[in-house]
Amino acid sequence: MxxxxxxxxxxxxxxxxxxxxxxxxxxxxxxxxxxxxxxxxxxxxxxxxxxxxxxxxxxxxxxxxxxxxxxxxxxxxxxxxxxxxxxxxxxxxxxxxxxxxxxxxxxxxxxxxxxxxxxxxxxxxxxxxxxxxxxxxxxxxxxxxxxxxxxxxxxxxxxxxxxxxxxxxxxxxxxxxxxxxxxxxxxxxxxxxxxxxxxxRNRLWLQDGDGRWWISAQDLSFEARRHWQEHLDEYLVAAENQSSVPLPRTFDPERRSELKPHRPLEFVQGRPRVYGVEMTPAPVSISGNLKYDSLKGEVDLARVAQFRALFSIQPGQRLLVCGSTHPGEHEAIVDMLPRLGVRCLLVPRHPERYASVRELLTRAGLPWVNRSELSPQKPALRDAVILLDTVGELALVYALADVVFVGGSLIRHGGQNMAEPVALGKATLFGPHTDNFKATVRELLDVRGALRVQDAAELEREITRLLADSAAREALGSAGQARLLASRGAxxxxxxxxxxxxxxxxxxxx
Structure with missing residues (x-):
């Protein structure tokens, strides 16, 4: 092989x-x-x-x-x-x-x-x-x-x-x-x-005199396989006594014609006779998400203060952080920035996109600066868009934010990890395409701990609303933070x- x-x-x-x-x-x-x-x-x-x-x-x-x-x-x-x-x-x-x-x-x-x-x-x-x-x-x-x-x-x-x-x-x-x-x-x-x-490969044997029929693991849903594993003792007793047992509800009796070989099974009052069981439990467990255990829920306040000075964020000035963004989202964000009237820190997902994002900002007439060019002696201009072109500083940047948009979600990419800003208590938004983070999104939406928007227009409306309403930002961020920090323990x-x-x-x- x-x-x-x-x-x-x-x-x-x-x-x-x-x-x-x-x-x-x-x-x-x-x-x-x-x-x-x-x-x-x-x-x-x-x-x-x-x-x-x-x-x-x-x-x-x-x-x-x-x-x-x-x-x-x-x-x-x-x-x-x-x-x-x-x-x-x-x-x-x-x-x-x-x-x-x-x-x-x-x-x-x-x-x-x-x-x-x-x-x-x-x-x-x-x-x-x-x-x-x-x-x-x-x-x-x-x-x-x-x-x-x-x-x-x-x-x-x-x-x-x-x-x-x-x-x-x-x-x-x-x-x-x-x-x-x-x-x-x-x-x-x-x-x-x-x-x-x-x-x-797990098999439940169904034997009738001169032949064997079986239901193999490939024919069953995860729930059905788990049912058989949990009730293995019951099936073993049934096999020994050649008696009948109930089918798990997730197995459709109409599918019995698909079993091998293709012969009718003996059913007694809707239950199959079980004559033998061969079970090797599938080595699968639901063990949780380690990313939650890496969430701290707090930040290094001294470093946050250093970054605030480095980016020239003034008292009362609002900051929008757009993290892990992709082509198709860059254009939408740059287009709405003049109308939002907010400082923005833009974090493209892939370094090879930095040049195209700089070009977009220049064409839009927006001042910008690379994070790598800044130092305590040379901070950013007070109205400049910051392009984060360094590695490993995203968590600190999220800590500065008033509102966060997590990219890869307005386009059909599957989303990027939204847990980090949410765990910091930030008002976090993402688009409709979050298939890579279904469980996290489900948890957050259940407690109203994040916002899902359908398109760029709705994203702009919700950012505008949140920037103007500190209580709404606090409620959104607190609910999401509490839910994720409670999920640690994996x-x-x-x-x-x-x-x-x-x-x-x-x-x-x-």
Whole structure:
């Protein structure tokens, strides 16, 4: 199977190599960390086993900070290794993780992955949110290394793709020892994906004399599988006595014609006779969102005061922070700024968009300045739009805000993380496209702790209203902050899972 993925990667690489080499020559981010991704990673000072935590980019890395701290304190016998994929995550790791071994993650080529495993000697691999690289996972399975998917999240788009290629990815699904998901929706998706792996395929046998019929995990909803697992003892007794049991309400009896082989089942008063049960509980749990545990709810007041002076924010002057914005949103924000009459701090999601945003501001006749150009000796002009072109300062910037708009949500992107400004008690708005954060949005809207707008016109109206009404800002921010801070506690559940997956004793040498 590995050769098949290697061949696919190499063919894809050959097709895109002219474009990639051009981009690598002209754009820094395409050549950042390439030698490490090919296996040229630093030697470790310690020779024993490691706990290998992989966080794709900045969001995952920041969310994993409480976990990283807890792992170093609880398991000092293992060296903690952190890998990432993006240049911005590398910058955060260098600044935020002193004393932690970190490097870029491997390209998913079997020989590169093998070199990483030889160098890092993992006793456990922790994947943050979802990074499903087949060769990486299959190598872990072959080496007997458990894999924990932590803070699991499967977006609509990823779920469709994984389900489409499920037969090809079945072994990779099976290599994940436990899928610890953020909420019920993601847990249901994880259960469906891992049910394709023979390792986790659950079957309820229905036998009638000369033949067997079964309901396999793929035929059932997450709720139905959970029903059978919770009532396993009841089904075992029924099988022993050859008696009937009720179907879970989530299983449609009309689907019995789809069971294999295609023969009628024996039903007694609407209940199937059960003659045997084979249950391997799917390794899926709802463990919560680590991002909530990383929320502090308070800020460094001294640094906030420094930033207020740096940005020349005057007493009584209102500040709108537009965080993690995308093309399509930049234009709308720049268009409404003159009418809003408010200071604005604009934070494009991707650094390569800075130039186009500067051009938009210039064409609109709005003064602007890059955050990187400011210093105590050279603060911003009092009416300038601040373009945040630095990494790792977004939380401090949110702390300055009176109103926050979180981007990636007016366009069909799926949204960006709105938990950080809400946890700081800020009046926070986002657009209709927040599929990547369904659970958080649901919690916030239930308590009126944030505002969802449908388009740019409504966004402008709501910002105008909130800027003029301090009581409305306070009510919105307080409700959301209270709800999110009450949701903390996932860290303890993840640490319990990790303790159960780690070997009892770490190997010391190679």
């Amino acid at each position: 590995k050769w098949l993925f290697n061949l696919g990667y190499l063919l894809a690489g050959a097709l895109i190599s002219p474009w990639y080499f051009f981009m690598a020559l002209t754009t820094r981010k395409y050549r950042a960390g390439l030698s490490q991704r090919l296996g040229d990673i630093p030697f470790r000072e310690r020779e024993g086993q490691s706990i290998w935590l992989h966080a794709v980019s900045v969001g995952e890395l920041l969310a994993s900070r409480p976990l990283i701290k807890a792992l170093r304190e609880r398991f000092p016998q293992y060296e903690l290794v952190v890998t990432y994929t993006t240049r911005t995550a590398a910058e955060i790791a260098r600044r935020e993780l002193p004393g932690v071994y970190h490097c870029y993650s491997p390209l998913d080529l079997s020989w590169v992955v093998a070199r990483f495993f030889k160098r890092l000697r993992p006793a456990l691999i922790i994947l943050m949110e979802l990074e499903l690289w087949p060769n990486w996972l299959m190598h872990a399975e072959s080496a007997g290394v458990p894999v924990l998917l932590a803070n699991g999240r499967i977006s609509d788009r990823s779920f469709r793709s994984y389900r489409r290629f499920a037969p090809l990815l079945a072994r990779a699904f099976g290599a994940i020892s436990h899928w610890a998901m953020q909420d019920e929706t993601y847990a249901a998706r994880a259960a469906e994906l891992c049910s394709h792996a023979p390792r986790w 860290l303890a559940r993840y640490m319990a899972l990790i303790e159960g997956l780690l070997p009892a004793k770490a190997e010391v040498g190679p």
